[in-house]
Amino acid sequence: MMWTAAYKDGMTADRSSRRTALITGASHGIGAAAASALAADGYDVAVTDLDPRDLATTVEDIRARGARALPVALDIRSEASIEACFAAILDAFGTLDVLVNNAGVPSLRKPAVDIERADWDRVLSVNLTGTFFMAQAMGRHRIAAGGGGSIVNLASTHGLVGLGGASVYGIAKAGVAHMTRMLAIEWAPHRIRVNAVAPGATETKSRIALSSPQHKAKALARIPFGRYAEAGEVAAAIRYLAGEEASYTTGHVLVVDGGLTAA
Numbered sequence: 001m002m003w004t005a006a007y008k009d010g011m012t013a014d015r016s017s018r019r020t021a022l023i024t025g026a027s028h029g030i031g032a033a034a035a036s037a038l039a040a041d042g043y044d045v046a047v048t049d050l051d052p053r054d055l056a057t058t059v060e061d062i063r064a065r066g067a068r069a070l071p072v073a074l075d076i077r078s079e080a081s082i083e084a085c086f087a088a089i090l091d092a093f094g095t096l097d098v099l100v101n102n103a104g105v106p107s108l109r110k111p112a113v114d115i116e117r118a119d120w121d122r123v124l125s126v127n128l129t130g131t132f133f134m135a136q137a138m139g140r141h142r143i144a145a146g147g148g149g150s151i152v153n154l155a156s157t158h159g160l161v162g163l164g165g166a167s168v169y170g171i172a173k174a175g176v177a178h179m180t181r182m183l184a185i186e187w188a189p190h191r192i193r194v195n196a197v198a199p200g201a202t203e204t205k206s207r208i209a210l211s212s213p214q215h216k217a218k219a220l221a222r223i224p225f226g227r228y229a230e231a232g233e234v235a236a237a238i239r240y241l242a243g244e245e246a247s248y249t250t251g252h253v254l255v256v257d258g259g260l261t262a263a
Helices: 005-009 029-040 052-064 079-093 117-144 167-190 205-210 213-221 231-242
Strands: 020-023 044-049 069-073 098-101 150-154 193-199 253-256
Touching: 020 029, 020 079, 029 044, 029 052, 029 098, 029 231, 044 052, 044 079, 052 069, 069 079, 079 117, 098 117, 098 231, 117 150, 117 167, 150 167, 150 231, 167 193, 167 253, 193 231, 231 253
Parallel strands: 020 044, 020 098, 044 069, 098 150, 150 193, 193 253
Antiparallel strands: none
8 A cells, every 4th residue: 555565564563562653744844853753752653745755764764763664645635545544554553642743834925915715725724624634533543442642733833923924824823723722622531632832933944945034034033042943842842742741731732932922
C-alpha cells in the first residue's frame, strides 16, 4: 500500500509493546522536529505528507533514534485519504496513541477586503476542517480501543491576537484553539487528552523562503525575545503535551512565542 513490502516485513512481531504516534505534515520544520522528539522518547512514528518521498530525511532521523518509521501519503482535505492513512498505520503499528495535527498551509498575507472565496476555502479546508476530521478519526479509534491517548493540535498566536492582513489564517487558527477545548471536554470521559501548541513566528524552510528582510524586521520588533522560535523549541512543547508528564492537562493551549502575546 503506502510502504514497501520490505519495510512491512521488517516490523517486529510484538507491535503492542511500544507507544505510537502520528505527525502530519512532517517533511520539515515543526513536524519533522516533533517526529524526532517523539522518536527519542520511545515512540514508533508515522509521518505524513502529500508526497511521502518528501519524508525521506524525517524517516532516516526517526530510524537513527532506534524507532520504527512509517511514511504515509495524506491529504487531510479528503476524508477517504484520512481513512486510508489510519488504516495503514493501524495495519503497521496495531494501535495509535498520539496524534500531532501539524499539517497546514502558511499564513495568507492579503487584506480582508481582497479575500476571495477560493482563498478562504484553501486555508480553512486544511487548517481547520482537515484538522477537525483528523482529530475525529483519532477520537473514534481511541474510543473503540477503550479510551486514553493524546491529541496535540497546532494553533498559532495569529489565532490569539489580531494582526492586519492575515485574517483567514488567524480565523482558522482561532478555530483550532477553540476546537481543542470543545473536544477536550467531550472526550474527557474517555480519558482522551486534547491540547494545542500556539507557536509564534518559527524559523522554518517555508518562513525563510517567504519572509523579506523588511517583513522579518517588522515581525521581530513585535517579539520581546527579539528572535523567531526554533522548530525544536516548539517540538519540546508538543513532546510535553503528548506525554505522560501532562497526564492531567487537557483543553490547554500552550503558547510558545517569545513573549509576543504578553506584550
